[in-house]
Amino acid sequence: MGAGVLSLGALGTLVPKARAGNGPGQDAAVLNFALNLEYLEAQYYIYATTGGSIQAQGVDISGSGTQGSVTIKPNPQVPFAVPAIQQYAQEIATDELNHVKFLRTALIGAGEQPVAMPSIDLLNSFNTLAQAAGIGPSFDPFANDTNFLVGAFIFEDVGVTAYHGAAPLITNRDYLAAAAGILGVEAYHAAIIRTLLYQMGSTTQTYTAKISALRASLSGATDDQGVLSGTSPNQVANLVPTDANSLVFSRTTRQVLNIAYGAANASTGLFYPAGMNGTIH
Numbered sequence: 273m274g275a276g277v278l279s280l281g282a283l284g285t286l287v288p289k290a291r292a293g294n295g296p297g298q299d300a301a302v303l304n305f306a307l308n309l310e311y312l313e314a315q316y317y318i319y320a321t322t323g324g325s326i327q328a329q330g331v332d333i334s335g336s337g338t339q340g341s342v343t344i345k346p347n348p349q350v351p352f353a354v355p356a357i358q359q360y361a362q363e364i365a366t367d368e369l370n371h372v373k374f375l376r377t378a379l380i381g382a383g384e385q386p387v388a389m390p391s392i393d394l395l396n397s398f399n400t401l402a403q404a405a406g407i408g409p410s411f412d413p414f415a416n417d418t419n420f421l422v423g424a425f426i427f428e429d430v431g432v433t434a435y436h437g438a439a440p441l442i443t444n445r446d447y448l449a450a451a452a453g454i455l456g457v458e459a460y461h462a463a464i465i466r467t468l469l470y471q472m473g474s475t476t477q478t479y480t481a482k483i484s485a486l487r488a489s490l491s492g493a494t495d496d497q498g499v500l501s502g503t504s505p506n507q508v509a510n511l512v513p514t515d516a517n518s519l520v521f522s523r524t525t526r527q528v529l530n531i532a533y534g535a536a537n538a539s540t541g542l543f544y545p546a547g548m549n550g551t552i553h
Contacts (some may be wrong), residue, residue, distance in 0.1 A: 299444050301383040305525060306451070307375045309434060309532070311389040312543055314372045315342050317365035320413075321358070323349030331372055333389035337549025342350035345364050348394075348414040357468065364424070364461050366386040367493050371454055374485025378450065387549035397543045398423065400534060405482040406410055421468050422479050426464035429513065430487065431532055433495065439523075448525065459520065470499040484513075490536065491527035513526045525552050 311333065314326045325342060327333055353360035374385040394413075402411035413423025435455035442448045471477040481498035488496040501510035514520060526537075529552075534542030539553065547553050 274300075275331055279342075287362050287530075291308060299442055299447050302441050303375055303379055303384075303447065303451075304387045304456070305373065305548070305552040306380070306435070307429060308390060308544070308548040308550060308553075309388055309528075310368065310371045310375060310541070312392055312532075313431065314368040315392055316394060316413075316423065316427065317361065317380065319344060319348045319369050320350045320423075321362050321365045323347060323408045326369055326372060329369055331369065332376065335376075335386040335388040335549070336388065338546065339388035340392060340546060342392045343396065343545070344394040345412070345414065350414050350416065350420045352420075354417050360464055360468075361420065361424075364464070366459070366483065367457055371457075374450075374454075378447070390544055390549045391546045393545050395541055397534075398543075399482075400542060401486070403485045404534070405479075406452040407479050407482055408436070418472060418476060421465055421472075422476065422483075424461075424465045425469060425480055426483060426487075428458060428465050429484075429496065430528060431458040432462050433521045434525075434528045436520050436522040437524050437528070453540065463511060466499050466513075470509055470511060489529050490530045490534065492530070492536065493522055493527065494526070495521040495523060529553075 276471055311326075314331075318324065318329060319342070322328070333339060341349050349359075350361070352361065355429055380388040398413055399410045402408045411419065411422075412420045432455060435458060439448060439451060439455075439476055442451060466480070477498065477500050481500065484496040484498040488494060497510055497513035499510055500507040512518075523531075529548070530536050530538070532543050532548070533540060540547040
């Protein structure tokens with residue numbers, strides 16, 4: 273999620289003090305919902321590329337709600353074998369880290385309190401997902417380049433649909449512009465991940481199909497696609513998942529929560545074992 277979405281120094285003019293009425297409260301709730309998701313993505317990428325947490329990078333994770341910790345295996349830094357994939361991972365990690373800082377600064381600048389980072393599970397969650405998706409009894413996204421990309425695939429498409437779904441809920445045009453900027457960067461990330469997984473061949477292509485089917489099942493809608501379209505033996509690349517109008521899929525906050533928690537209408541689970549912080553949780 274991009275470093276150059278908006279300059280933090282420009283927040284005084286781009287993110288004004290919350291306005292009167294119902295909009296600002298909802299706007300803050302939506303931004304904090306996004307911040308919960310950004311904590312998850314940032315921790316995943318930063319641990320994968322550095323072996324440490326976003327806190328070790330100087331990021332403040334305090335705020336409203338219960339501050340949690342990250343459950344993760346020892347020494348999670350990915351032993352990248354392909355220099356190009358390592359560089360992609362490092363760039364995305366910087367983007368995600370900057371998104372956390374940007375959203376926190378935006379909320380504070382608008383007179384709102386950012387949510388604290390909730391507890392995040394980057395260990396048991398992947399094992400549970402692997403079993404549910406039918407890709408094995410366990411899965412370690414930090415084991416190698418390929419596993420790392422599969423783990424990233426789980427997050428990036430969801431981030432794109434979450435920001436698209438949140439857009440109609442935002443009343444402040446400055447917030448909306450910032451969210452659109454983040455959505456664009458998430459879409460770039462998703463495209464990188466999807467392209468690499470497609471190029472790796474049948475195994476990763478099958479993984480994306482199974483993960484996509486699981487996400488769609490959890491969201492309760494036909495709102496997901498793997499990196500192939502069509503039926504065998506005439507399948508073709510599907511690097512940009514869209515609806516019939518070639519628009520990116522959109523998910524409600526409830527649908528996103530279903531995926532993040534691993535169950536319909538749950539309030540905790542999977543990546544957030546104690547639930548998210550904030551009004552939308």
